[in-house]
Amino acid sequence: MTAFAVPSNLAVSENGFLFVPTSGETFTLNKLGISIFKLMQKGADTEEIIDALLEEYDIDKTTLEKDFTDFVNQLKHHNLIEEK
Amino acid sequence: MEKKIYEKPAITKHHSGFMNKFGSSPVTTPKSEVDGVSVNAIADQYGSPVFVLSERRIRENFRNTLRTFKTRYPKVQYAWSYKTNYLNAVCSIFHQEGSWAEVVSEFEYDRARKLGIPGKYIIFNGPDKSEQALLKAIEDGAKIHVDHFDELYKIIELSEKTEKKPQLAIRVNMDTGIYPKWDRFGFNYENGEAMEALRRIVMQPTLKLIGLHTHIGTYMMSAEAYRIAARKMVVLANELFTKYETKLDYIDMGGGFPSNNTLKGQYLQAEQVLPTIEDFADAVTSELFRISYHGSDMPTLILESGRSLIDDAGFLISTIIANKRLSDGKKATIMDGGVNILFTSFWYKHKISPAQPTGLSTENSTIYGPLCMNIDVLREDIVLPNLKVGDRVVIHHVGAYNMTQWMQFITLRPNIVMVMEDGTTELIRESEDLEYIMSREKLPAKLSEFKL
Amino acid sequence: MKVAVTGLNNIDSPGPGVPVIRGLKDSGKFDGTIIGLVYDSLEPGMYMDNVSDRNYLIPYPSSGLEELYSRIEYVNEKEGIDVLIPTLDSELYSFTKLAPRLAEIGIKTFLPTTENLNMRAKDKLFDFCQAHDIKAPKNILASSVQDLYKISSEFNYPVAVKGIFYDAYICNNFDEAKTAFHKISHKWGLPIIIQEFIKGEEYNICALGDGTGETIGAVAMKKLYITDNGKGWAGISLKDDPLMKLSDKIISALKWKSGTELEFVKEKSSNQYYLLEINPRFPAWVYLSVAAGQNLPYALLELAQGKKVEKFENYEVGKIFIRYSWDLITDVSKFEEIAVKGELVNKPE
Numbered sequence: 065m066t067a068f069a070v071p072s073n074l075a076v077s078e079n080g081f082l083f084v085p086t087s088g089e090t091f092t093l094n095k096l097g098i099s100i101f102k103l104m105q106k107g108a109d110t111e112e113i114i115d116a117l118l119e120e121y122d123i124d125k126t127t128l129e130k131d132f133t134d135f136v137n138q139l140k141h142h143n144l145i146e147e148k
Numbered sequence: 149m150e151k152k153i154y155e156k157p158a159i160t161k162h163h164s165g166f167m168n169k170f171g172s173s174p175v176t177t178p179k180s181e182v183d184g185v186s187v188n189a190i191a192d193q194y195g196s197p198v199f200v201l202s203e204r205r206i207r208e209n210f211r212n213t214l215r216t217f218k219t220r221y222p223k224v225q226y227a228w229s230y231k232t233n234y235l236n237a238v239c240s241i242f243h244q245e246g247s248w249a250e251v252v253s254e255f256e257y258d259r260a261r262k263l264g265i266p267g268k269y270i271i272f273n274g275p276d277k278s279e280q281a282l283l284k285a286i287e288d289g290a291k292i293h294v295d296h297f298d299e300l301y302k303i304i305e306l307s308e309k310t311e312k313k314p315q316l317a318i319r320v321n322m323d324t325g326i327y328p329k330w331d332r333f334g335f336n337y338e339n340g341e342a343m344e345a346l347r348r349i350v351m352q353p354t355l356k357l358i359g360l361h362t363h364i365g366t367y368m369m370s371a372e373a374y375r376i377a378a379r380k381m382v383v384l385a386n387e388l389f390t391k392y393e394t395k396l397d398y399i400d401m402g403g404g405f406p407s408n409n410t411l412k413g414q415y416l417q418a419e420q421v422l423p424t425i426e427d428f429a430d431a432v433t434s435e436l437f438r439i440s441y442h443g444s445d446m447p448t449l450i451l452e453s454g455r456s457l458i459d460d461a462g463f464l465i466s467t468i469i470a471n472k473r474l475s476d477g478k479k480a481t482i483m484d485g486g487v488n489i490l491f492t493s494f495w496y497k498h499k500i501s502p503a504q505p506t507g508l509s510t511e512n513s514t515i516y517g518p519l520c521m522n523i524d525v526l527r528e529d530i531v532l533p534n535l536k537v538g539d540r541v542v543i544h545h546v547g548a549y550n551m552t553q554w555m556q557f558i559t560l561r562p563n564i565v566m567v568m569e570d571g572t573t574e575l576i577r578e579s580e581d582l583e584y585i586m587s588r589e590k591l592p593a594k595l596s597e598f599k600l
Numbered sequence: 601m602k603v604a605v606t607g608l609n610n611i612d613s614p615g616p617g618v619p620v621i622r623g624l625k626d627s628g629k630f631d632g633t634i635i636g637l638v639y640d641s642l643e644p645g646m647y648m649d650n651v652s653d654r655n656y657l658i659p660y661p662s663s664g665l666e667e668l669y670s671r672i673e674y675v676n677e678k679e680g681i682d683v684l685i686p687t688l689d690s691e692l693y694s695f696t697k698l699a700p701r702l703a704e705i706g707i708k709t710f711l712p713t714t715e716n717l718n719m720r721a722k723d724k725l726f727d728f729c730q731a732h733d734i735k736a737p738k739n740i741l742a743s744s745v746q747d748l749y750k751i752s753s754e755f756n757y758p759v760a761v762k763g764i765f766y767d768a769y770i771c772n773n774f775d776e777a778k779t780a781f782h783k784i785s786h787k788w789g790l791p792i793i794i795q796e797f798i799k800g801e802e803y804n805i806c807a808l809g810d811g812t813g814e815t816i817g818a819v820a821m822k823k824l825y826i827t828d829n830g831k832g833w834a835g836i837s838l839k840d841d842p843l844m845k846l847s848d849k850i851i852s853a854l855k856w857k858s859g860t861e862l863e864f865v866k867e868k869s870s871n872q873y874y875l876l877e878i879n880p881r882f883p884a885w886v887y888l889s890v891a892a893g894q895n896l897p898y899a900l901l902e903l904a905q906g907k908k909v910e911k912f913e914n915y916e917v918g919k920i921f922i923r924y925s926w927d928l929i930t931d932v933s934k935f936e937e938i939a940v941k942g943e944l945v946n947k948p949e
Contacts, residue, residue: 081936082159089161090932092940094509096157123154127536134473135157141477142161162641162939325727328743372718413743413790415765417664420693423714531663 067109068136069146076101084144091142096121100135104145156534158509179463179501179542183567187465187503190565190573191540196467197485199564201547201576203241205461207569210245213457216425220433223448227271229403230256232454232548233462237566237576239263242457250452254281261288271400271450273319273361275299275333282306286314293361293400294318295334300345307354317359317400318345322380324364324373333363337380343387350392357394359447360384363402367411367455371427377401378435385447386440395441400450401432407459409496409545425456455548462547464490465503468539469518479513481535486517486524489561490546491553493526500526503540506533519558551577556585601632602679603901604707607687608636608645608652610884613831614923616687618645619887621652623897626890630898633947635679637672641939646946647930654679657942661691668694669701676705683708683904685897687881690765692717710904712858712880713811719854720878722764722793732853734846735867735874737796748777751794760795763788768830770797795876800868803840804832804861805847806882806889808896810903811857815848817896817912819889824920834922835885837892837915846873854878859886859900888921 076082080093082101093101096117103113110132117128139145180187182200191198210226217224227250228242234256239249240263249260252274260270267288275295277285282303285292287310294300294316307314319334320342335342349357364377381399388394405428410418436449466485474480487493500515510531517524526543535541554561564577603624607615617636624630636645636652639660646655656675659667675681684707686695695702696711703709719728729736737760740750751759751774761780762768765788769780781792807818820843823832847862859882864873882897889896892915899909938944 077936077940079936079940081940083932083936090935090939091162092160094155094158096155097159100157120152121154122151128154131156131534134471135159137473138159138477141473142159144159370718370724372724413785415662415690415789416693417662419665420661420697 067107067148068104069148070101070105070144074105074144082144087143089142091144097135100132101139155509158511158534160509160511177501178503178505179544180503180505182463182542184571185567185573187540187542190567191465191467191503193573194563194565194575195579196465196540197483197489197562198465199489199546199551199562200463200465201235201238201458201564201566202461202463203566204569206238206241206458206547207245209457209461210242210247213425213451213453214245216429217433217449217451220429221436221449223446225398225448225450227400227450227452229452229454230259231552233458233551234259235551235564235576236263237574238458248450254278254284257281257285257290268315271361271452273363279306282314283310286310286312289315291315291317291358293359294345294349297335297345300348304352304355307352313354313356315356315358316349317357317361317398318342318349319361319363320381320384322362322364322377324376324380326365326368326370326373328365330363330365334361337384342384346384346388347392350388350394357388357396359396359398359400359450361400361402361450363404363452365404367406368404369406369422371423371431374401374428375431375435378432379438382435382438386438389440395445396447398448398450399436400452403451403453403455405453405456407455407545407548409459409492409498412495412497414497458547459545460547462545462550464543464546464550466541466543468535468537468541470537471535474514479511480516481513481532482516482518483526483541484518485526485543485562486519486559487521487526488517488519488524488557488559489550489554490517490526490543491550491555492546492548496545497527497530498546499544500530500532501542501544502533502535503542506535509534556580560585601630602635602682603630603632604635604637604675604679604681604684605652605687606637606639606658606685606691608638608643608655609640610644612827612925614884615643616882616884616886618648618651619884619890620685620687620882620897621645622887623890623895624901625650627895627898630901632682633679635675635681636944637675637684638938641935644928646938646944647928647934653945653947655938655944655946657938661694665694665697669698672698672702672707673705676707681707683710683901685709685900685904686711689880692880708904708906710858710900712856712860716854716856716858717880720880722762722877723791725875725878728853729875732849734850735872737798737874737876739796740794741791742781742794743791745778745781748774748781748794751777755796758797760793760797762793762795764791764793798865798867798874798876800865800874802876803838803843803864803866803873804835804883804885805843805864806859806861806886806896807847807851807856808859808899808903809851809854809856810909811855813852813855814911815851816899816903816909817889817894817915818844818847818851819892819894819896819915820844820847821885821888825922832885832923834920835888836917837888837919838917839915843873846875850875850878859896885921888919889915891921892916892919 080098082091183202227248230251248269249265250271251257267290270290272285272290273293303314320337321331321334322337335345349355406422408418466483469482472480510533512531515527560580563579566574566576605617607617609615610618634652636655637658645651658671699709723741758770758772761771763784767784771777805820808816821835823835825834827833861879861883863877894912894915902909
């Protein structure tokens with residue numbers, strides 16, 4: 065399964081604030097966005113992240129997978145992660 | 149263990165000038181029901197998309213507006229503008245409330261007659277009245293509002309043959325300080341054409357002059373323009389009285405009051421900039437009192453506003469077909485209701501609400517309809533919460549013009565449902581089917597067979 | 601006493617919020633809290649020392665009345681606002697419509713009436729001037745590029761092309777007018793006002809009307825230095841009796857309530873004043889009025905509280921304001937507070 069490379073200098077705050085020191089860009093993540101981002105930093109791959117979230121949240125797998133893909137695409141669009 | 153409530157993961161980039169989400173307060177309150185009837189239940193029963201009209205809202209709008217004018221002027225009569233929405237159920241509500249019919253074509257005239265409206269309660273406007281239509285209207289005693297001299301001379305010609313005297317008013321156009329000037333309908337005030345037309349009618353023994361009519365524009369954002377229009381109408385009425393001792397039965401100020409829809413070019417929301425109905429009523433009635441004959445002879449004020457009475461009583465329920473990302477990363481949502489049934493989305497920024505409670509995070513999106521056409525865009529930019537495939541949304545303020553200007557294009561026009569005052573729902577126009585559409589077509593014999 | 605003020609965007613085309621607050625604080629009589637209401641996380645006023653105590657993001661005027669009201673209601677529950685002073689053109693319609701509801705929750709305002717706003721609206725100003733025998737440049741309202749073709753038949757280039765709320769360009773030919781039309785309509789909507797260009801010196805007046813027709817105070821200023829986009833970067837207070845009389849006449853005819861900025865041009869050949877614009881709020885240079893002896897922001901605060909305010913009789917001429925820029929340094933953590941939570945505390949309660 066796909067894992068993600070998150071630059072080590074990226075840290076997301078408790079509020080969901082993300083500052084990219086190399087580009088000067090700033091972002092806000094919502095609660096689930098924060099959780100996923102932190103799991104990615106720990107090295108979790110797609111399957112592990114989906115499983116962890118299915119465990120924790122009241123959601124079906126199809127919807128979650130769609131939303132997760134969309135989220136990953138946005139992170140990639142903003143150059144915040146790379147797929148390993 | 150109880151699972152946590154899910155909300156779609158989201159990330160928002162901060163752009164100065166666009167980042168303002170003012171904390172995390174919900175931007176969009178869901179619209180889950182129409183007069184207590186569940187939006188989802190309506191869509192489940194009648195399909196999606198589906199138009200919904202609220203009987204209660206129509207009646208309330210009508211009564212409020214009428215009261216506002218009646219408390220300012222003693223004689224007020226409404227005429228329902230058929231072109232705004234001529235579904236029988238809609239017209240009948242207005243007629244039950246005491247409205248006459250205001251029609252602009254022979255088709256609409258026939259609709260009103262068929263619904264049981266006597267000719268004398270029909271106001272016949274518009275630039276295209278055929279000889280046949282005019283004869284009908286004269287015979288029925290309808291109030292004919294003359295648009296141009298060619299029509300006037302046609303009526304004079306007919307009046308010499310008919311037994312009944314045509315009941316005439318003229319439509320007047322004028323400069324009210326607003327732009328664009330609607331000078332294509334009726335006789336011009338400033339250049340004296342209007343007075344000349346009136347003189348011609350008064351001098352003709354086979355005609356009866358009963359009123360004056362103007363209609364200064366549509367979606368009017370200034371009450372002041374109505375003040376000017378009413379003032380000029382009174383000048384004409386007073387001149388008629390002084391010169392020819394003619395008193396008018398009525399002055400018809402037309403319509404054009406806006407609804408709370410925001411125009412595309414408008415920066416602020418409609419509700420922030422539009423005058424209230426009280427402002428319009430003040431402007432019109434304060435001028436009418438300048439008429440030189442008073443008491444029981446004062447002319448009746450006739451009003452024909454359509455949009456402001458029905459727009460907010462109409463909703464379009466639509467269903468999310470898909471979400472996608474455009475090449476620049478922007479979110480796009482496709483719904484099953486398109487511009488073919490929502491003509492007004494060409495000029496309004498229609499408000500769209502989810503039909504169910506949603507998560508807090510929102511995103512700027514483009515909303516597309518289902519047509520395979522590039523122009524099928526319902527909203528270019530709207531901040532909405534995340535909507536899943538199958539979720540319903542409610543498009544607001546669609547009661548005016550959509551159900552008369554809609555197009556049958558690559559799909560069939562949907563059901564129209566009315567939520568009645570007692571909370572029941574009635575189907576007031578059935579969705580079209582293939583048979584209905586094809587039944588009007590004729591296939592030439594030589595084209596009826598082919599082999600592939 | 602808690603006073604909420606908008607327009608802390610003292611950027612190159614500055615909002616009047618910061619100078620209004622400065623006026624209140626310099627009155628020597630104000631001992632309260634300033635709540636900044638901001639539209640953007642980077643409005644400088646909330647990062648400046650000793651300007652605002654606490655700040656809240658509020659929704660843009662284009663997002664609708666209810667959104668705005670519920671946000672103000674939220675801020676009010678936390679803070680208990682006594683007086684709200686909006687300072688930006690585009691938000692005034694909203695606040696004027698909301699004023700009765702704000703009063704119900706204890707927030708006082710001193711705003712122009714909707715009628716005030718409509719009569720001075722850029723597309724209606726010419727009619728107002730004609731009705732009151734005030735000289736004003738002719739104008740055309742343009743709703744499409746088509747309308748721009750009328751320019752050459754009605755008057756000569758150059759013309760001023762203006763948005764209904766903001767933005768103005770001087771255009772020397774059709775192509776420039778077309779570019780300006782697109783630029784402005786994209787941002788501020790339609791119609792666009794095309795105004796005859798009157799040659800001469802510009803004069804501005806910062807004034808306060810009490811709503812009965814009386815002028816509480818008025819200070820005239822001539823710009824000494826104008827930036828590329830027409831903003832005064834320096835100006836000097838002056839007094840010319842015909843100009844002051846004209847200002848009184850306008851405020852009286854409008855029964856103007858609240859602060860305002862009147863913009864005039866003194867036509868070169870006739871030496872007559874033409875009224876270019878009536879802005880429905882204090883100008884960004886309102887602090888010059890304070891420096892010249894008329895603390896109009898503080899007077900407005902008193903009027904809002906229903907107090908009787910004496911008319912200012914005089915002011916000093918020859919006072920100069922010179923705007924300057926200065927790079928304020930702050931940390932990303934402060935930005936995070938306002939960008940994510942929508943609230944920035946400089947001084948806790």
